[in-house]
Amino acid sequence: MPVEVLMPALSPTMETGKLAKWMVKEGDSIAAGDVIAEIETDKATMEVETVDDGVVGRILIDAGAEDVPVGTPIALVLSEGESADDLAAECAKPAPAPPAKPAEEAGDKADKKDKAPKAAARTPAPAAMSAVKDPDIPSGTEMTDMTVREALRDAMAEEMRRDGDVFVMGEEVAEYQGAYKVTQGLLEEFGARRVIDTPITEHGFTGLGVGAAFAGLKPIVEFMTFNFAMQAIDQIINSAAKTHYMSGGLVNCPIVFRGANGAAARVAAQHSQNFASWYAHVPGLKVVAPYSAADAKGLLKAAIRDPNPVIFLESEILYGHSFDVPRLDDYVVPIGKAKILREGTDVTLAGYSYAVVYMLEAAELLAEQGISAEVIDLRSLRPLDVETIVASVKKTNRLVAVEESWPVCGIGAELAALMMEHAFDHLDAPVMRVTGRDVPMPYAANLEKLALPSAADVVEAAKAVCYR
């Protein structure tokens, strides 16, 4: 049977085109790859190559024909052993069927919308988080006073002892013992094979870490600060976050990107930025930003064990703060669960990382003024523990979102939207945001102070939503 050559689509959007010119005539022999015609689209003139070997039996559309729809037969090619006689039968047949449609299309298209998960349009994809609960700390457990810095180091050391596939890489992590001394002692214990000083080459070593994770290792990539991770953000988002999905689940990327994030002190705009909402925006990533040393330890251990890429945002200012950390062999805090640090009934304050300092201070000040504030440390920004926040707002009917980040498209903006969706009927006042000011971080001490939020700002916002 002669083979039909169809009018091809030469771009993703082409529907019709002009058959500008035939490069062959009836009776010519052609082989796969030969140019047989030229077609003009709105954008360009392009060549059509044959994929069939044989003889041009008949040209069905003359050169110069305009607006030929994609899929129209334009010529018939005779295969080996066929003759012009075979054409008669072919031409007598009714118009050729369009290309085989996938089985599903006919019936399924109409109800496709109904089939899609109902909440799809509004709600982010749920991250896998089954029964997340803080580990029970048995009563009588001894507590150790420990800085966030030490807690992070212990978490890495414990996980490296537990799993030989875990290693740390980054600038100054080994011999220098960490730019902020977070990796102190790791080189001595684990050696240069597993504690690796990299050149100053964020884009490159991030990609290299992601490749190692594809191959099944569990890298901890330290960014000296997240400001420098902007050089590597393509690898973090396009390679680490998306590959599991793009591979249909065949490739995993068990990697942790960790380092100082957010406002440091007196280092001006390029070294003082909060990237939380940048990463929390991205499906495929998990994002955590702990406040206390216990959470820093437990969450980092969870992040290292997590089979997904986790962004672990630390606060440089908190590195030296001390907290009680339970003395347990294996203290792991599941990702995805907020923590109520202080119970209250009048207003909910929700924030993360260093903002928790402002919230706790504000709660004290508010208590003095007779306002009972509930303080929620979000801890995990993706997935966000919407349940805990909503439950609190149902009780207090008011929410103030606190962060050091810029306001536009921040985590606070996300919380406000979520309350509209999940707690609208329970709100007695609009959700308010307390954030860093919408300016690059200034250097001068007084201006820097003005650019950052404060406990006083939180008090003011809390009073406003309480109409006091």
Add this chain to the structure above:
Amino acid sequence: MAASKPAGKSSAVKTSKRSKKSAPVMTPEEELSAYREMLMIRRFEEKAGQLYGMGLIGGFCHLYIGQEAVVIGMQMALEEGDQLVTSYRDHGHMLAAGMDPKEIMAELAGKQGGSSRGKGGSMHMFSPEKGFYGGHGIVGAQVPLGAGLAFANQYRGNDRVSVTYFGEGAANQGQVYETFNMAALWNLPVIFVIENNRYAMGTSVTRAAAGAEELFNRGSAYGIQGEQVNGMNVREVREAGARAAALCRAGKGPYILEMRTYRYRGHSMSDPAKYRTREEVQKMRSESDPIDQAREWLLGSGYATEDSLKQIDKEIRGIVNEAAEFAQIDREPDSSELYTDIYVEETAHAG
């Protein structure tokens, strides 16, 4: 144009210290198998182009026609467990790695039977089982990823090698040099294969690259040895690949192979190809085609006959047609697939 004699014959090897032996290293069986596999890529790609024309494949679709000898020659130089990673021009690499043509074609068509279950498309397919790590759409991004695969091999102390393919256009990306530096610093077992097909979309290598004649030298500042290879000749590719792999396995990696090759088709499907003449393409096709070269050798040496080659062609067309049919009748992914594979399900989580 400086790059007008890219693939005619193997060019001088400037930084390699090997003594150049030209004796063919392939047995007749290997020659026949190379022919078969190159032809498979050619026919597969022609079919993909046709399905694109029918609207069954959407978006971008970058064909590998003309470059077949590169990946087939390299693959013949590798061993079980070695890995490869490349750009969006990946169909040939997947076929060479041993992935099923059906799952590749179905993925091109966005169907549930595709290797990524329809969620990756032409540019994003993977098969860790076959050592194939994608399929990457960001020009140059696969280069550090490939070094990361090599890092994992070195970390585990096995003697696997990772082959990292990228175009001569990608060779101008900064992350390539960040990677060269680390790969050389740590002696990673990675072969960087620059597929120099002379054009990055519409930009010829001479308009984009300083030192365009010597891309194999791009690692010299890091002490990485490299050589230029006639990428239109599968034997020469295989020989160079074997040499590079042996060095990497001996702990003397990394290594750069600049493959002088040529793509016959447009950059992707909607490329009017005004940046080169039809004569230039025709000349490469008629004088340097990798499949024709293999064919001539097989016929000339009596290891194949016109008939036996015709038989191979027929078999391959059968396989390709079957793949195309499967891609057409297979269903689109279920709408529930929208929300799967975003995260790996948590495994046993202590605490």
